[in-house]
Amino acid sequence: MLRGRTTECRRLDQLLAETRSGRSGTLVICGEPGIGKSALLDYLAEQASDCHVVRAWGVESEMELAFAGLHQLRAPMLDRLERLPPPQRDALGAAFGLDAEHSPDRFMVGMAVLMLFSELAQEQPLVCLVDDAQWLDQASVQALSFVGRRMLAEPVLLVFAVREIDRRELVGLPEMVVTGIDDKDARLLLALAIRGQLDAQVRDRIVAETRGNPLALLELPRGLTPAQLAGGFNPGPRHSPGPCGQLLLPRRQVQTAITSGEGLRRSAVC
Known part of the structure; x- marks a missing residue:
């Protein structure tokens, strides 16, 4: 347990337990720089050693590059790309630069990521961690928040860490505000x-x-x-x-x- 973070760790433990039991979960961890958001994501990754953990980081210099954040999660997706319906497969392939003939329709990309997350979770619970979401490109945060709002009974946990919930894509998702330790x-x-x-x-x-x-x-x-x-x-x-x-x-x-x-x-x- 992280020092001074008993309450926060318990909430993450509860979400992880619900994921293992087959329930979906989404959380936005919000707090100022240095407050410990990344440490909480690291804690969750350590506790989820029996799950499939994928991670992405927002990069300020890549904010204008569409799907740059989502591209960090491509490894577990590419092996299953051919299993998707053609419209979703083509959209995601275009987003990853694998298909120059089609444009990456953002709705279809979101649907493709949702289906791939669900399929990955059938093998073992899936935990997706996104750090520095304030620097995530808009296309990626749209796709991931789309997934977070539509997961129902899949063992998938999606957690964002962001400095301020000032991105409209994340507004309305369950949140946990992290403040200073006592x-x-x-x-x-x-x-x-x-x-x-x-x-x-x-x-x-x-x-x-x-x-x-x-x-x-x-x-x-x-x-x-x-x-x-x-x-x-x-x-x-x-x-x-x-x-x-x-x-x-x-x-x-x-x-x-x-x-x-x-x-x-x-x-x-x-």
Whole structure:
């Protein structure tokens, strides 16, 4: 169980149990950068070791490339492409660049993915994880959300992770908003991350300013020397007031700690 994420992990465990029993499920995990969405997807993938797990990641530089996200899921689909009805097979083949004679009709692509997911799930439960969905190309998120709204009694679990549910394709799907971990877990996480001496007052200020964001809790102390962490820190010029009256570091540096290296430290984020 991830530290500070008991409630979230229980919900994922419940969805996975329902999938194993033959029920479909869809969930959108929403939260700010560094809050631990990717870690929750990793947790779900680990718990689903007896299932067929497929994953896709939204890539900001590929947002304008139609079906780029869906293309990441192509491996388990290509072997079964010939089993689809011709209109769906042609549409999906065109989406994957395998058929230059037909255009990738988006409705037919959605139907093709729905049928292929259902067929894959007949062999063993299927878990599809989509990270950074805010950067997924529109054609892919349309196809996957189409599937999420139409699955009924197939053992398929589809989970998106997104920073904000501001994409109309995901609006209305079941969601789970992830917020910061509580102060107790934040202090424990800091204690595990910092091997040297950590002054209680400095610790509490870091906890307050990061608002329980796990990535910020791990990254922010990297900007402080061992002496500063041990209590020898001079706040210096005042910045905009924070939860403790003044910021330990400028707000820009706090935000940089949250957004930098999100993909590099996913395994460490609670």
